[in-house]
Amino acid sequence: MKKFEREYRMTDLVAAADQEDSMIVAGYAAVFEQPTILFEYDGIQYKEVIDKDAFVGCDMSDVCFRYNHSENFLVLARTRNKTLQLKVDNMGLNFRADLANVTAGQDLYALIKRGDIDKTSFGFIVDEDAYDSLTHTRRILKFKTLCDVSAVDMPAYEGTSIDVADGSAVSARDYFSGRIEIEKLTKENEKRKKLYLLTF
Secondary structure (H helix, E strand, C coil): CCCCCEEEEEEECEEECCCCCCCEEEEEEEECCCCEEEEEECCEEEEEEECCCCCCCCECCCCEEEECCCCCCCCCEEHHHCCEEEEECCCEEEEEEECCCCHHHHHHHHHHHHCCCCEEEEEEEEEEEEEECCCCEEEEEEEEEEEEEEEECCCCCCCCCCCCECCCECCHHHHHHHHHHHHHHHHHHHHHHHHHHHCC
16 A cells, blocks of 8 residues: 555444434444454465554545545535534544535435445545554554545445434434444454464
8 A cells, every 4th residue: 555545444324313304423443453354365364453543644634524535515514614524533523514405415415314325434544554464453553634524325434323212313312332342343353353462
């Protein structure tokens, strides 16, 4: 991978409704310390993991919310005008987007609400990474720029999810329930890592 080349990774997406006329979507665009298989070649699985400090110093000043990263698709939310909000926490990169009330936004929101589209991806440029040739794992240490968050069809990272309440709104109970499930997955991954290390 060339340095400073744009890349994309995918996770889960859900619909929420704060107000009757709002079209809010929310989720985690990136999750930390959860290895994912990027591809398999000649029987070898090549993985990637995002370091918990990878977003420190990352430029997230002008990030767009799109569909399938398409620059031909309308920008439906943006950090610059605060319709897209990003927050890094101990789980990963959390986002919340208030979709524009245009035909494309209405269509996308309807598909997300129905569950036809339930994944997100983030486009990024890496500043620093490392590769472990023994485990065939790339660790992203620092992101240089976050380019966009997009609703997409298929995920790369399976570690994040938020339950949808009543098909439209994410309640506080369901939101934290989703976070508890993520924390359980993280703890299970840590146990696996320790068992793996003990075998050497």
